[in-house]
């Protein structure tokens with residue numbers, strides 16, 4: 001009986017062999033591209049044509065040329081697998097919860113269902129967790145690619161100074177903290193007013 005690891009990681013060895021070949025092709029593509037640029041800058045059209053032909057023959061594996069090892073071509077499978085499943089489990093649970101709430105609403109006894117009320121309250125936070133799990137599945141699952149097979153994230157990084165990134169981060173942090181505080185104070189005010197009789 002195959003275990004979860006066999007199911008998830010089963011064809012890893014095969015993928016690594018494929019990745020090694022693609023890394024070799026990719027390195028040729030990277031070299032030919034550099035050769036093409038140099039030939040162009042020198043005005044050597046014959047050399048440029050040769051380099052372009054070499055590049056075209058290997059361009060589908062260009063991104064692999066930037067990877068250090070075949071292992072780097074494999075995304076963190078377990079994180080992607082579990083976060084995706086967490087998202088889907090929660091995404092299946094929510095409609096069931098909604099149906100249950102709807103049923104008790106029509107039965108007009110929702111206020112007596114303490115367990116359901118607690119579950120509905122917890123679902124607020126589970127919604128955020130499902131959303132984060134989906135984001136993790138998408139972002140971790142795409143690794144190492146910014147553009148599939150063409151541009152690894154390590155090469156796609158910007159040359160913007162760290163200070164600029166930090167400044168943007170703290171501006172957003174301040175802005176969203178202010179918005180959160182405003183939202184909490186509005187909610188507390190409304191809770192104090194209470195429902196209309």
Ligand code: HEM
Nearest residue numbers: 087088090091092127128130131132134135137138139141
């Ligand atoms: C049966 C339920 C669900 C299914 C089948 C499903 C399926 C998917 C799929 C296929 C992706 C794309 C992953 C990728 O990029 O390869 C995704 C992404 C995502 N999902 Fe779900 N999902 C479900 C429920 C939910 C729920 C309930 C939430 C949030 C409350 C959620 C939030 C997200 C988010 C935020 C992303 C990332 C989008 C992005 O950044 O590209 N999903 N989901």
